[in-house]
Amino acid sequence: MKRREELNRIRDLSDDDLREEGARLKESLFRLNFKLALGEMEAVKRVRQEKKLLARIQTLIQQRAAADNTVEATK
Numbered sequence: 001m002k003r004r005e006e007l008n009r010i011r012d013l014s015d016d017d018l019r020e021e022g023a024r025l026k027e028s029l030f031r032l033n034f035k036l037a038l039g040e041m042e043a044v045k046r047v048r049q050e051k052k053l054l055a056r057i058q059t060l061i062q063q064r065a066a067a068d069n070t071v072e073a074t075k
Helices: 003-011 015-037 043-074
Strands: none
Touching (some): 015 043
16 A cells, blocks of 8 residues: 555544554564564564554554644633
8 A cells, every 4th residue: 555545544544443553553563573583584574664654653643632632722
């Protein structure tokens, strides 16, 4: 999936879905790191991709939380 399509997909997710996707990625990264430790070199690219996607998801969660706090502060 192209990066732009992926960004649009995760932006359309609800907050709960983002948290679930983040948890899934953390579990996946744990398993990939285990494979790397066993010497499977195929996992290197996927580790990098999933780390970036997890960072994007965490950034979106933080941005939404900050936006909610800003809206509540102006009330």
